[in-house]
Amino acid sequence: MKMSKDYSQYFDFREAKIIREEDGKTTLRLNGRHIQIQSAPSYKDEKKRGKESVRIHYDNAIPDDMREFGRDKSYFIMTYGCQMNEHDTEVIRGLLEEMGYVQAEERRDADVILLNTCAIRENAEDKVFGELGHLKKLKLEKPGLILGVCGCMSQEAAVVNRLMTRNPHVDLVFGTHNIHRLPHLLREVSFSREMVIEVWSKEGDIIENLPKKREGMRAWVNIMYGCDKFCTYCIVPYTRGKERSRLPEDVLAEVRELARQGYKEITLLGQNVNAYGKDFKDRAYRFADLMDDIRKIDIPRVRFTTSHPRDFDDHLIEVLAKGGNLVEAIHLPFQSGSTEVLKRMSRKYTREQFLELVGKIRSAIPGAVLSSDIIVGFPGETEEQFLETLSLVREAEIAMAYTFIYSPREGTPAFEMEDNVPMAVKQDRLNRLNELIAEMSCESNRQFEGRTVEILVEGQSKSNPNVLSGRTTSNKLVHFEGPKEWIGHLMQVRITKPTTWYLNAEAAEPPRLATALSHGA
Ligand code: 5AD
Ligand code: SF4
Numbered sequence: 001m002k003m004s005k006d007y008s009q010y011f012d013f014r015e016a017k018i019i020r021e022e023d024g025k026t027t028l029r030l031n032g033r034h035i036q037i038q039s040a041p042s043y044k045d046e047k048k049r050g051k052e053s054v055r056i057h058y059d060n061a062i063p064d065d066m067r068e069f070g071r072d073k074s075y076f077i078m079t080y081g082c083q084m085n086e087h088d089t090e091v092i093r094g095l096l097e098e099m100g101y102v103q104a105e106e107r108r109d110a111d112v113i114l115l116n117t118c119a120i121r122e123n124a125e126d127k128v129f130g131e132l133g134h135l136k137k138l139k140l141e142k143p144g145l146i147l148g149v150c151g152c153m154s155q156e157a158a159v160v161n162r163l164m165t166r167n168p169h170v171d172l173v174f175g176t177h178n179i180h181r182l183p184h185l186l187r188e189v190s191f192s193r194e195m196v197i198e199v200w201s202k203e204g205d206i207i208e209n210l211p212k213k214r215e216g217m218r219a220w221v222n223i224m225y226g227c228d229k230f231c232t233y234c235i236v237p238y239t240r241g242k243e244r245s246r247l248p249e250d251v252l253a254e255v256r257e258l259a260r261q262g263y264k265e266i267t268l269l270g271q272n273v274n275a276y277g278k279d280f281k282d283r284a285y286r287f288a289d290l291m292d293d294i295r296k297i298d299i300p301r302v303r304f305t306t307s308h309p310r311d312f313d314d315h316l317i318e319v320l321a322k323g324g325n326l327v328e329a330i331h332l333p334f335q336s337g338s339t340e341v342l343k344r345m346s347r348k349y350t351r352e353q354f355l356e357l358v359g360k361i362r363s364a365i366p367g368a369v370l371s372s373d374i375i376v377g378f379p380g381e382t383e384e385q386f387l388e389t390l391s392l393v394r395e396a397e398i399a400m401a402y403t404f405i406y407s408p409r410e411g412t413p414a415f416e417m418e419d420n421v422p423m424a425v426k427q428d429r430l431n432r433l434n435e436l437i438a439e440m441s442c443e444s445n446r447q448f449e450g451r452t453v454e455i456l457v458e459g460q461s462k463s464n465p466n467v468l469s470g471r472t473t474s475n476k477l478v479h480f481e482g483p484k485e486w487i488g489h490l491m492q493v494r495i496t497k498p499t500t501w502y503l504n505a506e507a508a509e510p511p512r513l514a515t516a517l518s519h520g521a
Pocket of ligand 2: 228236271308
């Protein structure tokens with residue numbers, strides 16, 4: 001029998017036997033397992049940037065007949081990767097809890113286990129397949145367990161192929177664009193006991209009003225989805241789709257509600273927050289305008305991540321310079337210090353333009369603390385070009401950085417370039433870069449010695465319950481002694497002894513405890 005939808009362009013299905021085709025779904029048998037494909041990912045479609053306008057859906061209540069579905073059952077989610085994934089996990093938890101599920105303490109107790117995955121580098125993917133290997137045993141012991149894979153890896157055809165052909169113990173695969181479909185998909189898996197695959201390649205829509213189960217006193221707020229930058233090494237534009245911004249009124253309403261609930265800090269999230277609003281056809285409202293409006297909301301701290309130097313405009317610098325709840329920590333990934341490498345990465349700025357931007361930021365925001373993301377060993381990177389990366393860290397006074405060895409990602413333009421820097425050289429460059437970052441961090445931390453600064457107390461130290469940790473507005477980690485009642489509060493501490501990665505401090509003034517969270521988390 002021939003499949004009405006041609007999945008053969010994505011998967012090698014010579015081993016598979018088609019069982020049925022109905023309502024656009026194809027069910028086949030592979031290695032003794034029935035697999036129901038509702039839709040599968042395609043790089044070809046993920047590359048396309050449709051002209052159709054973004055539709056926003058506000059009506060996403062869980063169907064009434066699904067509200068009891070998870071009663072007496074529990075879930076466990078493992079989250080890999082960036083804050084976007086962490087926040088997606090909060091949405092998934094919100095959906096599951098509205099269905100009656102509760103969070104399990106341990107994975108072996110759970111009825112549903114989900115792996116929210118990251119595709120950015122190969123080692124992130126290896127971790128997930130390793131974990132799936134471990135979970136196979138649990139699945140054998142507990143056949144009723146529903147094991148699901150979601151997040152960025154699910155958007156890759158090669159991954160979905162591998163799950164179908166070599167991981168028949170997986171029950172559910174869904175992608176980053178159809179998280180809201182989870183209740184329906186769980187029902188489908190439970191009733192059919194087939195492996196259900198629903199991954200949408202075409203994004204397009206924004207789903208509002210999804211439940212979110214947040215934790216602690218800090219909240220993430222999505223302001224936009226997707227990325228249109230297509231840096232040549234990066235898989236994100238394929239796994240997260242085209243850039244689309246939430247309407248300002250929806251973002252502002254969410255932030256006001258978080259303020260009302262007593263959250264102390266929000267982080268605005270987007271793969272490239274500086275592109276916020278570029279897709280609006282009916283208004284000229286950009287990231288700087290959004291920040292200016294959020295500045296007026298009574299929430300103590302506002303962060304954002306991640307920004308692209310190319311779109312970081314003067315208006316944004318002007319707004320950030322107004323301070324208030326807009327903090328001075330700015331994460332500004334530059335990736336490489338060599339204009340030549342930046343060109344091959346398709347970053348669309350030069351070393352000089354990056355330095356000019358840093359200069360503008362520093363003159364407008366005197367206390368600015370800059371952090372960055374840096375890649376070493378990009379195809380063709382020479383020793384001289386790597387040395388330019390080191391010198392840019394110094395010239396731009398980067399206080400902290402996430403550093404990575406280049407990892408080829410299938411489907412990206414750089415994958416076609418010759419990966420010609422030997423692994424030993426990449427490792428050596430990473431080590432040298434990390435040594436420099438440690439030196440820069442130490443130097444930046446040293447400047448805090450003796451200063452009294454405001455911190456948000458985040459939690460207790462794992463090794464010593466008398467020690468609390470918190471963060472300054474400049475995003476420095478601070479350790480100091482105090483009772484756990486201070487957790488969740490803003491307070492003043494005096495920095496006694498800076499170290500390379502954190503600051504030791506003592507309480508200067510206890511917090512005003514009346515301002516506790518009212519959202520009950
Ligand atoms: N290899 C290594 N690092 C990568 N990043 C993105 N794609 C790759 C890749 N293929 C890094 C970039 C980005 C961060 C989130 O991950 O530095 O800013
Ligand atoms: Fe990836 Fe570049 Fe988009 Fe960042 S801006 S998500 S590095 S493509």
